[in-house]
Amino acid sequence: MSAVHQALPASLTPSMRDVLRRMERAARTPLYQLGAAGARATYEAGAGVLEIPRQDLPRVEELLIPARDGAALPARLYAPAAHEQAPGLPLLLYLHGGGFTVGSVATHDLLCRRLAHLAGCMVVSLDYRLAPEFRFPTAHNDAWDALQWLAAHAAELGADAGRMAVGGDSAGGTLAAACAIEARDAGLELALQLLIYPGTTAHQDTDSHRRYAHGLVLDEPAISWFFAQYITEPEQREDWRFAPLLAPDVDDVAPAWIGLAECDPLVDEGVEYADKLRMAGVAVELEIYKGVTHEFVKMGRVIAEARTAHAHMAAALRDAFGLN
Template sequence: MTALDPQVAQLLNDLAAKPRAQPGDESIAAYRQAGESLVALAGPPNEHCEVDDIIIPVREGAVAARRYRPSGSTAQRLPGVMYTHGGGFVRGSLDSHDRLCRELCVQGGLIVVSIAYHLAPENQFPRAHNDALDTFAWLTEHAIELGIDADSLAVAGDSSGASLAVAVANARRTQGAPVKAQGLLCPALDATMGSDSIERYGEGPFLTRMALQWSYDLYVPNAGDRQSPLASPVLARSLEGSPPAVIISAQVDPVADDARRYGEKLTAAGVSVHSEEYPGMPHSFVLLAGVLDKGEHAIASFASGLAGLLR
């Protein structure tokens, strides 16, 4: 296996003192709580933004959301980003990604709206996708009251949340109402698990082949659905007209090649892509920026890249 960054190796050594159960070996509630327990590794929250919790109506009820606006901004409207968190469609929350969204807001000078879409196994495909699609539509309709420039609105997400972001970008493109940009962090974009990196890094750390399979089994149990470009954006026949992208990936990650394949497909379709793969980093390392220097660097690069595309 490729050598892990020394900071990652040290973190794994520290975490080894508190062994964690494998997905499927504990209740869904316990698995979700274990994910929330890692929030402290994200680093201290950036206080230079205003934060409001809101409720957004969708076709099957409503989703909770959190809006971030840079403190002291005098602009009537700012570029915006709808953020969909990762967690294999099974866990993750507004709180688990709060620090990341704060940094994206402050460093990018952006209004960020993070959404708590409905999770599996209680809600299966395409529920989370529909939540994301409906939320983005609502944001465009209510952009003025949210202080967002509706003509400069992007989608972004990490891991499984990146799949939701891409699904929104693709749907809006086919509807003739394109998204301005897309930002993807360690994206998991192939529910068929066809990337070679799954074989190279199937033992993790932080994401394993088994955990990925378990997550897809809970959210997309129908094998036929996994072949659809909605569940597996990297399998889309054409990406022509897609919005420009910023893609940040980790080298030691089962879904590393998802990022590479999608980036190459965008480039082949004539879409502008800025890609960075961080050597020695594991899946979702940006959520560990409090202890990983490269995580902090990646967040800054991501925020700057998205802001540049939106302005």
């Protein structure tokens, strides 16, 4: 994620333009030039700089969720009420973004707290394993294993297994979309898939990838580097667990809320995925936030559209969970 010297899109909001100019003046080394460990440390250090204030919650707990290979995956549970005060809360499994290479429960802590508070639901944020140490399809398998475990253990956590959703941003949105397909195939009913600027294509060849290749928060060199960490063989790009647009069918998957940034390399593939779902008869609510870039939902302190998106996400969750 980087910025370079060049003209910015005319449609950017003044606040978004100011963020990008400040990034440019800071002249930090791009993540893709730091190696995986350096990129993670840098992303962690900057993750909360532009975010909304920390939402205090009555219940925040650390979990360990077993994966199929015996690994214990750290996760964090957020709830807007104590266990004994609100048994049977609906539950959202949240999968963070970061190109399958960076990001963590910590980098998305403030966003998950916000969603739990606004939506009135439990949120479980997962630390799935990252590339290049763990390559495709480990992140997908971890996410799907966690969703199944949460469904099986919902009552112990104070959640309602009959009201579950899966969501995430960027690469996490990819994982969430693929988990929704897995859930359909396994007969696990989900109330919603919450997809925030998800990656859905096998190859980054849409018009928006060309139009927004440089100068914004997420650029072409970063995308190429992230995917090179995660994908080991060219044919893996054609696997729908990496590129949900290539799923043979998406009939009967969970209803979707899809939130996209207008000035984002991923915007076209997000629209294409919304169209694929709609053509299969899936209910889709699509929001395209004008004048903002990838990562904007984590900039709520300075970007008004982020706060609007938070409210829209919460409303979609509340509707799906029957809380309104």
